[in-house]
Amino acid sequence: MSLSSRMNKxxxxxNPVKFMAWTxxxxxxxxxxxxxxxxxxxxxxxxxxxxxxxFGSTVKIIYVHVPAATMAINIWAMMLVASLIWLVRRxxxxxxxxxxxxxxxxxxxxxxxxTGMIWGEPMWGTWWAWDPRLTSFLVxxxxxxxxxxxxxxxxxxDTAADLTSVLCIVGSVFAVxxxxxxxxxxxxxxxxxxxxxxxxxxxxxxxxxxxxxSLVGFGLLFVALLLMRTRTEIRRRRIHALEMRxxxxxx
Amino acid sequence: xxxxxxxxxxxxxAWGVSLAALAVLIGLSWVQSRRARRELEAAEARLRSRKExxxxxxx
Numbered sequence: 001m002s003l004s005s006r007m008n009k010x011x012x013x014x015n016p017v018k019f020m021a022w023t024x025x026x027x028x029x030x031x032x033x034x035x036x037x038x039x040x041x042x043x044x045x046x047x048x049x050x051x052x053x054x055f056g057s058t059v060k061i062i063y064v065h066v067p068a069a070t071m072a073i074n075i076w077a078m079m080l081v082a083s084l085i086w087l088v089r090r091x092x093x094x095x096x097x098x099x100x101x102x103x104x105x106x107x108x109x110x111x112x113x114x115t116g117m118i119w120g121e122p123m124w125g126t127w128w129a130w131d132p133r134l135t136s137f138l139v140x141x142x143x144x145x146x147x148x149x150x151x152x153x154x155x156x157x158d159t160a161a162d163l164t165s166v167l168c169i170v171g172s173v174f175a176v177x178x179x180x181x182x183x184x185x186x187x188x189x190x191x192x193x194x195x196x197x198x199x200x201x202x203x204x205x206x207x208x209x210x211x212x213x214s215l216v217g218f219g220l221l222f223v224a225l226l227l228m229r230t231r232t233e234i235r236r237r238r239i240h241a242l243e244m245r246x247x248x249x250x251x
Numbered sequence: 252x253x254x255x256x257x258x259x260x261x262x263x264x265a266w267g268v269s270l271a272a273l274a275v276l277i278g279l280s281w282v283q284s285r286r287a288r289r290e291l292e293a294a295e296a297r298l299r300s301r302k303e304x305x306x307x308x309x310x
Contacts, residue, residue, distance in 0.1 A: 046253065047253055051256070056257065056258045057253070057254075057256050057258045058258045060253075060262050060266070061261070061262060061265045061266075064265060064266060064270075065265070068269065103276065103279075103280075107276045111269045111272050111273075114265070114269075115265040115268065115269055118261050118264055118265040119261065119265065121261065122258055122261050221277075225276065225277070225280055228280050228281070228284050229280050229283070231284065232283050235288060235290075235291045236287055238294075239287070239290055239294050242291075242294040242297075242298050243294065246294075246298055249301050249302065249305055250301075
């Protein structure tokens with residue numbers, strides 16, 4: 001099979017009818033796997049990990065803070081890929097998937113910001129500082145809000161998809177900054193990555209193992225919600241098309 | 252419940268906010284999904300009956 005025919009086969013999954021068929025089968029399995037991974041990671045992290053020297057029991061906050069922050073950035077990256085596919089190939093499902101992901105990304109950003117503030121108060125002595133990573137995360141939060149507001153404000157769905165895709169490309173700068181702000185500026189209160197290939201940088205194994213499972217759980221939860229919400233968006237689009245057809249019959 | 256010491260309020264509130272936010276997101280996505288499915292079925296049924304009525308008039 002040639003590469004182009006393989007690619008054509010791949011794009012068939014983005015056909016709305018086929019998308020609804022295969023996601024209907026896959027969704028319960030992904031949701032189940034998410035529940036198992038999240039349950040394991042979070043219960044392990046909360047109940048069965050020790051206190052960390054210098055941080056006390058606040059170390060337990062990383063099991064919700066780090067996965068949420070990681071997902072907030074990666075969901076924007078996924079939206080960027082979906083937006084580029086829309087702009088280049090005009091696949092409606094990709095635009096709807098980007099729209100469906102935004103609410104999940106916004107929630108993850110809110111969790112990361114709030115849990116970070118709650119952790120910062122006892123550790124840094126302040127709820128908030130205009131630190132490079134915190135500030136770029138706040139801007140990312142505003143971009144999520146703006147992205148969702150733009151989808152809601154523009155009536156024509158194709159125009160809305162075009163405009164939000166451009167906004168997504170612009171916002172990607174802040175998604176990258178949120179991830180690498182600590183490395184770029186090497187200043188501020190926020191520490192480096194909790195999960196890193198650099199052994200000296202990442203957390204000890206006793207915290208690392210449940211953290212990785214929580215991270216997998218958050219990732220699977222995102223996939224499950226993305227599939228569910230994209231299916232909802234496709235149904236809404238179909239309802240809109242049927243209402244238009246009804247009006248034509250009436251006319 | 253593990254011993255959380257002097258940071259109990261911070262840990263419990265961070266976890267509480269996170270789990271509540273996730274629960275709202277999952278619940279809202281579920282409700283929206285069910286509503287869209289119901290509305291689509293109703294729209295398809297309505298369109299079918301309109302088409303049948305129009306065809307009946309044409310005959």
